[in-house]
Amino acid sequence: MIYLDNSATTKPHPSILKSFEQVSTRFFANPSSIHQFGGEAEKLLIRAKKQAADLLQVNREEIVFTSGGTEGNNIAIKGIALEHQGRGKHIITSEVEHPSVYDTCRSLESLGFEITYLPVDQNGVISIEDLHAAIRKDTILISIMHVNNELGSIQPIEEIGKVAKQHPKLFFHVDDVQGLGKIPLDLRDSGIDLCTFSGHKIHGLKGTGILFIKKRTSLFPLFHGGNQEQAIRSGTENLAGTVTMVKALRLIKEQEKHNVHKMYEIQKYLRDALLNMAGVIVNTPAHAAPHIMNFSVPNVKPEVIIHILGEQDIYISTKSACSSKQTNESRILAGCGFNSVRSVSALRVSLSYDTTKEDIELFIEALQKAITQFKEVME
Template structure:
C-alpha cells in the first residue's frame, strides 16, 4: 500500500498507540475526581499540556485541549464574535478556508454579523493589501489559514500579524492544522491571538486537538458544563488522547529536523514527473507552498474516476478536502484561484508524510502513466 493522503489524516505512530493504550488501561480516572486515580490522570493531563506548550513555544495556560481542528476553529471564531460583538460585528477571512471556518462564518452571518471573504491570487495566496482594504471600524476578527489544505499554498501570516498589530481591537486567528510539523510558524513573532491544531494530522489520534489562546485574549465559551479547560470547553478530558497527541507532536517535530529535505526531494520529483505527462496541470504553486502537498488535474478525467483507478494499484490519494470530497463539487479553493470548473473537477491531491519514500513516488508515477494510457483507450 502507498498512502499519499496524509493531509486527510495520518497513520498514528506505534509509540503514540502504545501511550494511548497504557494511559487508557492504567490511568483511566476522571481528572476532576478527588481520589488518587483522578489525581494521577490530572497530573498526566498537566504534563501533556506542558509538553504541548513547550513544543509550540507558548505558555502552559495558553493551551486549551479540544477534539480537533473543526472544534477549535468553531470556538475561536464564534467565541470571538459572541464575546466582542459589542465593539464590532465584522469578520474577515479568505475565499479558500477550511469548511469549518467558512461554515462558522456563514452561521454568524445568520446572527447578524458581516463577513468579508478576501480573494486570493492565481497561486492561492492572499495579498496583504486585500486584508488591509477589507478592515472596517467594526472589524473584530481576521481568520487566515497558514497552509491551504488542498493546494499547499503558504499564506503571509507574519506580515498579516504585523499589519493587525496596528489595530488593537482586531484579533488574529490562524488555522495551523496543515502547517504544523512541516512549515514552521512563530506564533509570537506573527502576533497570533488564536491558533488551531489537530492531532490526527501529525500521527496522533483522531478526536484530539488544541486551541492556542494568547494570554489576555477573552472569548466566549460554546460548551457549558463542568468548567474544564479553564471554563472554556467543558466536558471530561480525553487524557489518553492528549498524552498521545503530545508524544505525536514531539516525534513529528524531531522527524521534521531529520526528514524534511527528503520530503522536499520527493515532492520535487513528483512535480517534475507529473509535468511531463500530457494533459497534466499542476495547481500547487512552485514557490511559497508546503513540502507535503501537490495538487494537479489531468485533462479529460473526473477526479473520482482517477482516484479509484489508483486505488486498484494500492495507492491512496484524494480529490478535494476530505471534509468535502464526497460532495463531488468543484473545489472552492481552485475556483477562487480562477481555475475553470471542468479543470477543477479533475483535481487530485497527493499529500506526503515523513514516512513516504522516493520508491513510492516512482511507483505512483508509473501507476499514473499506466492509468492515463488505459483510461484514454477506453474513452476513444
C-alpha cells in the first residue's frame, strides 16, 4: 500500500499503540479519585503535561489536553468570544481556514458577532496590510492557521504575532494542526495566545490533542463539570490518550529535527514530475510546507482518479477530510482566485516521514496511466 493522505490522518506509530495499551491496563483509575490508585494516575497525567510543556517550551499551566484540532479550535475561538464579548464582538480570520475555524466563526455570526474574513493571494497567504486595516477598537480575536491543510501555504505567523502585540487587549489564535512537526513555530514571546495541535496528524491517536493557552488568557469554558484541565475542559481525562499525544509530539519533533530535509527533497521530486505531466496544474505554491502537494487535472472528476488509484492500493484525497465528501468546489482554491474548473478538479497528496521516493515514483506512474485511461474512455 502507498498511503498519501497523511494530512487527513497518519498511521499510528507502533510504540504509541503499545503505550496506549500499557497505560490503559496499568493506570486505568480516574486521576480525580482520592485513593492511591487514582493518585498514581494523577501523577502520570502531571508528568505528561510537564513533558508536553517542555517539548513546546512553554509552562505546564499553559497546556490543556483536548480531543484534537476541532475541539481545540472551538474552545479557543468560542471561549474568547463568549468571555470577552462585553468588550467587543469583532473577530478576524481568513477565507481559507479549516472548517473547524471557518464554520465556528460562521456560527458566531448568528450570535451577533461580526467576522472579517481576510482575502488571500494566489499562494493562499494573507496580506499584513489587510490585517492592519481590519483591526478595530472592538476586535477581540485574530485566528489564522499556520499551514493550510489543502495547499500547504504558510501564513506569516511571526509578523501577525508582532501586529497582535501592538494591541494588548486583542488575542491571537493559531491553528497549527498541519504545521506541527514540519514547520517550526516558537510560542515564546511570539504574540500567540492560543495554539491548537492534534495527535492523529503526527502518528498519534485520534481523539487526542493539545491547546496551548498563554498565561492570563481567560476563556469561557464550553464544558462545565468537574473543573479538570484548569476548568477549561471538564470531564474525566483521557490519560492513555494524553500519554500517547506527548509521545507522538516527542517523536515528530525528532523527525522534524533530523529528517525534514528529506521530505522537502521528495516533495520537490513530486512537484517537478507534476509540472512536467501533460494536463496537470500544480496549485501548491513554491514555498510551502514540505508534506502537502495540491494539483488539478482539469475536466477530470477527482473521484475518478482517486478510484483508479485506489484499485492499485494507492491512496490520495481531494480536499480536507472534513469536507472531502462534498461535491462542490474547494473553498480554499476558490479563495485563492482559481477558476471553478481548477478548484473543482483539485487533488491532494500529503506525505509523512515514512514516505519514500519509490512511493512517489509509483504514484506518478499510476497517475499518468489513470489520466491517459480516462482520456481514452472519454474519446
